[in-house]
Amino acid sequence: MRILIVGAGIVGAATAYELAGDGHEVTVLEQHAAAAEQASFANAGLLAPSALIPWAAPSADSRLARRLLGRRAGLRLARGAGLEGLYWLWRWLRAGRQAQAGARWQALAALGHASLQRTQAIARALDVDVEASRGTLVLLRSQADAQLLRAGLDAMQTAGAPLREVDADTARLIEPGLAVDVPLAGALHALDGASANCRLFAQILRQAAQELGARFVFQTRVLALAREGTAQPGVVLAGQGEPLRADALVLCAGLGSAALLRPLGLRVPMAAVHGYTVTAPVRDEMHAPQGAVIDPRHRITIARLGQRVRVCGGAELGHARGAHDEATLRTLYLALSGWFPGGVLTSSPQVQVWRGARPSLPDGAPLLGAGPARGLWLNAGHGASGWAQACGSARAIADLIAGRAPQVDLAPFDPARF
Structure with missing residues (x-):
């Protein structure tokens, strides 16, 4: 399956690694010149x-x-x-x-626990010092x-x-x-x-995903999501006339995700x-x-x-x-x-x-799951816990795309709750 990912922060890099590891043809679009240049750059480091x-x-x-x-x-x-x-x-x-609120806290704790286990497993598999x-x-x-x-x-x-x-x-x-x-x-x-260095791990994940076949395209600005044409999801890129399309599209662009979703009728209070x-x-x-x-x-x-x-x-x-x-x-x-x-x-x-x-987001929970259009998936809005939830969220999205049941119950993170 050909998959586009928008955003190369820690969440986007982890998602690329998981999807490439599942055998998909992955392309990551990032407006900056390198991975983890915004919210992932120098965050708290606490996992x-x-x-x-x-x-x-x-x-x-x-x-x-x-x-x-x-x-x-x-x-x-x-x-x-x-x-x-x-x-x-x-x-x-x-x-x-x-x-x-109590049930939401429990869902966040479960996601964080699963994510820590996945992060540590990846670090062991790649044998890296972060x-x-x-x-x-x-x-x-x-x-x-x-x-x-x-x-x-x-x-x-x-x-x-x-x-x-x-x-x-x-x-x-x-x-x-x-x-x-x-x-x-x-x-x-x-x-x-x-605790660990989030930006360093994001860069390592980017390299590992590339070794698995993923392609990262930097300094590329996504103007909008393609709303017309074929049934395939796509994005409109600055400086390009025709939308870039794929079989699936995953938004991992933080605040940018909310802006891209608005024309589709999903107004998330991010x-x-x-x-x-x-x-x-x-x-x-x-x-x-x-x-x-x-x-x-x-x-x-x-x-x-x-x-x-x-x-x-x-x-x-x-x-x-x-x-x-x-x-x-x-x-x-x-x-x-x-x-x-x-x-x-x-x-x-x-x-x-x-x-x-x-x-x-005002309830503290990220957007994890299917978006408002066919083939569109959301993995954004993790707030202060982006580093702590990145690998678990990425694994969950990869499982959803593959038709498998994720390890964590994603119902509390359903984008349709807004």
Whole structure:
């Protein structure tokens, strides 16, 4: 079967690898000059526990809602958010309070668990080093912090990926670099927690897919989906008169997917929720994180990536004209120096600061399944969990195209829910 894929981020690269491995003739169309140049470029790096990734799904926490418009808000409305951003935010808050929120958390946890297993299996098969680290600590400044995570904890338990509770002393044995003077009531330890370099893995998947016969066409802009002509799906490309058609088409283009679907009558409420990362070299091995840690109170993650450490946090609706929010960046630097004093060289010229968009839907679940036209498949809108869900989502889409039942129940991710 000839298959077109739009988008070469981590989701698109994983989809190309799975489909090429199934024997299909795959062509990937990407508007940038290389794979993983947008949301996959410098994301948090956290693979698991996916259900506890900050901003992975809407929260019912009323304290967050009260702080949305303050100077120390967890989620900021930046320049350009407008009425559309306010409406998306209202839907996001409402989703966290809906009766089906618990079932959605469980579905996301199951997808994340399956995806972690698939990611690790691919890494073993390709025998590659992607700057992976094992183990994740969820740091609890007080026992009340655990209540912020209740939905995610229950979902992980159901998915078969529980966390064990440890006291502060045990947490500091697991992560010896943790500051001794920061209040710590205890932690939750995920033995199978993992982090790795998303962009590096996407590039490896692109090369592996090419070795399986896939073709990547970069600097190619998709203007629209072909709506007339043969029964085959297709795309209209910039600078080309006739649509490019195939037997199947998979949209993995993040925010671009929503724009392409609109003329077909499917208006998905996908928004760019921007987050920040700061990546810095390790200064002292014993004072740097060994795996990954999550600070649920401030919705921050700190992950070890080889000889670098990446801290991630913040959430902004609106373009902000591309400007960085200095308050958010200060919070990230303070998190690094506060939790792991002396472990990271934050003054190094090698420090990388990044602001990237997370293509997010208000219910926190991606679009996985058949699209509104024959031969069209959707694999987009993973939000903050794109890296954590990419390989599982790709395998599921490949199974659907092959007529097989996916490992994970995809009903909660049906694009027709909007």
